[in-house]
Amino acid sequence: MASLDNTGWSVPGLLVALLLVFELGVLRICGLEVTTGKVSRVEAMNGSTVLLPCNYSSCIGIYNLYFSWHYNDNGTMIKLCDGVVPSEGVEPKVKVEHKRVEFVGSSKSRDISILLWNITFEDDGEYTCFAKNPKEKGRNHSTIFTLRVVDEMTVIDNTLTVIIVSVLAGVIGLVIIVMIIKALVVQFLLKDDEKNKECLVNASGNDNTENGLTGAKADNKGTPKA
Structure with a gap:
């Protein structure tokens, strides 16, 4: 005798129903x-x-x-x-x-x-x-x-599309030009800054050398002769 679950379905009947649902789902x-x-x-x-x-x-x-x-x-x-x-x-x-x-x-x-x-x-x-x-x-x-x-194919007006593409191309081109100019300006400023630093270093070295020579002369003059 086939066993029944709480819903009253027999186990074989439940399996057949599940297989049928699965098959219908796969087919769908x-x-x-x-x-x-x-x-x-x-x-x-x-x-x-x-x-x-x-x-x-x-x-x-x-x-x-x-x-x-x-x-x-x-x-x-x-x-x-x-x-x-x-x-x-x-x-x-x-x-x-x-x-x-x-x-x-x-x-x-x-x-x-x-x-x-x-x-x-x-x-x-x-x-x-x-x-x-x-x-x-x-x-x-x-x-x-x-x-x-x-009788004849419908002609599609692409004027608006052409205008939009042209404007976008112009904007992109302008952005690229601005970026190139910015890069050149930054590079120029960096080179100018490096030159200024080199000048300051050279100037500082010259000042120290001149100060040292002057001090030595002063010391020589201040030494009494025997």
């Missing part, structure tokens, strides 16, 4: 995650080619990782491509379902990015990168990348 912390990196939004010109980035990660590892890209067309999700990564380091089998889409990812870098060629204004919108890992009991994750298609 180290489980599958997909990301577009530091940039989740890009602005591109009509007719250009744009990269839609996506990377996956999992400290638990993957097995038959399924991934897909979808475009949100006013609420209707249109599949662009999908594929399966059999295991770590094995290149995926990809099925592309859009004539202007090219898969450029690699399992070696855990990359499932795609290229969208010759974009038009109809391509403007949100793109979802989705992944599912059977090794983590079907855990899945997704991320959204936003594409804005424009």
